[in-house]
Each structure stands twice: as structure tokens, then as C-alpha cells.
Amino acid sequence: MKALSLIIGVLVGAGLIYGTLDMPKWGDPHSAASTHVSSYYLHHSLEHTATPNVVTSVLADYRGYDTLGETTVIFTAGMACILLLRGRRKS
Amino acid sequence: MFEFIVGYYNYWMYIGLMMIGFYAMMAKRNLIKKIIGMNIFQSAIILFYVSTSVKKGGVTVPILEHAHEGHGAHHAVDIMQYANPLPHVLMLTAIVVMVATLGVAVAVCIMIYRRYNTLEEDEIIMSIKRG
Numbered sequence: 001m002k003a004l005s006l007i008i009g010v011l012v013g014a015g016l017i018y019g020t021l022d023m024p025k026w027g028d029p030h031s032a033a034s035t036h037v038s039s040y041y042l043h044h045s046l047e048h049t050a051t052p053n054v055v056t057s058v059l060a061d062y063r064g065y066d067t068l069g070e071t072t073v074i075f076t077a078g079m080a081c082i083l084l085l086r087g088r089r090k091s
Numbered sequence: 092m093f094e095f096i097v098g099y100y101n102y103w104m105y106i107g108l109m110m111i112g113f114y115a116m117m118a119k120r121n122l123i124k125k126i127i128g129m130n131i132f133q134s135a136i137i138l139f140y141v142s143t144s145v146k147k148g149g150v151t152v153p154i155l156e157h158a159h160e161g162h163g164a165h166h167a168v169d170i171m172q173y174a175n176p177l178p179h180v181l182m183l184t185a186i187v188v189m190v191a192t193l194g195v196a197v198a199v200c201i202m203i204y205r206r207y208n209t210l211e212e213d214e215i216i217m218s219i220k221r222g
Contacts (some may be wrong), residue, residue, distance in 0.1 A: 005118035025098030027147035077191035
């Protein structure tokens with residue numbers, strides 16, 4: 001089992017490394033991740049939200065629905081833990 | 092050759108860490124060790140994304156300077172000076188989901204221990220087969 005897991009791990013790792021050859025180089029300032037929406041957020045965050053912290057303004061203002069989903073996930077996990085650990089019934 | 096390695100080595104490091112966690116999830120017999128492997132895997136994914144937010148030439152954290160100079164003063168923001176804030180934001184949600192998953196997984200492990208009185212995978216399977 002351990003040898004098979006090692007082989008599978010190495011194969012999946014090799015496949016992932018082959019997949020990263022298409023990604024932009026590390027630190028590329030003109031990569032796709034750093035140009036379209038991200039520059040809009042950096043330029044207009046202060047006038048739209050009056051917050052110098054851009055991460056806060058994106059998390060709470062521009063992407064507020066994602067934060068709503070995240071709190072739903074936390075609530076669901078808490079409910080699951082409560083329902084699982086409610087204690088044994090002595091029969 | 093050196094340029095090639097310098098351009099991609101951060102991705103390869105985090106893929107290596109991901110595969111260590113993946114191997115732990117598959118190969119270990121104890122349930123808690125499998126959960127730790129899952130945690131290593133998720134942390135590696137988070138680090139992988141955050142590492143794509145840096146820009147060459149020295150960037151600082153994405154907190155704007157000159158922000159408290161009154162409403163009228165608008166300084167032009169030089170985006171090459173700040174790190175990309177978007178991966179940081181997305182990975183905050185991912186960290187929260189990671190912690191939630193860890194909590195529910197450990198709760199399930201507690202229930203398994205209460206029922207079978209062991210946390211080794213082969214002993215649990217044997218106990219299920221015996222009925």
C-alpha cells in the first residue's frame with residue numbers, strides 16, 4: 001500500500017509539474033492575475049470605500065457575497081459538529 | 092536554464108509539499124495522521140496561490156499610503172508598487188473552509204472512536220467485517 005501510494009504521488013506530482021509549465025513566471029507583473037480586475041481594485045478602492053487596506057475593501061465590499069458564503073460554511077460546520085457530538089444516549 | 096528554474100521553482104516547491112500531504116492521506120493507517128495529511132495538502136494549496144501575488148522589483152503589502160490626507164487629495168496609485176491583493180482575499184476564505192473541514196473531520200473521528208474503540212484503519216475494517 002505504501003509503495004503504491006508513493007508511485008501514485010510521484011505520478012500526480014509529475015503531472016502537476018508538467019501543468020505548471022504553462023503558468024506565468026514567478027513575479028511577472030504583466031501576468032493575467034495582476035492586470036484586469038486587480039488593478040481596478042487598487043485604483044478605485046480609496047474613492048469607493050475610503051479604506052486604505054485593499055484586502056479589507058475587496059473582502060467586505062467588492063466581494064461581499066463570497067464572505068456571506070464563507071460565513072454560511074462556518075455555520076454549517078458548527079451545526080454538523082454539534083449534531084455529531086451531542087452525547088450518547090444511555091439505553 | 093537558470094532563468095527557467097528561477098521562474099518556476101516556487102510552484103514546484105508547493106507541489107512537492109502537496110504530494111507529501113497526499114501521500115500521508117493515502118498511506119498512513121491512523122485516522123488522525125490522515126487528517127494531518129489533509130491539512131498539509133490544503134495549506135500547500137493556499138501557499139501556492141498566495142505566491143502568485145508577488146511582482147518583480149520589490150513590492151509592499153497592499154495597503155495604500157497617503158490615504159489620510161483629506162477627501163480632495165487623490166494621489167495616483169502606482170500599482171507596480173503593491174502586491175496583487177486578489178489571491179490574498181480568496182485564500183482568506185480558503186483558510187476558513189480549511190478550519191471548518193478540520194473541525195468536522197475530527198468530530199467524525201471522535202464518533203468513530205466511541206463506536207469502535209480504536210483509530211487504526213485496519214482494526215476498524217476487521218471489526219466491521221466481524222459484524
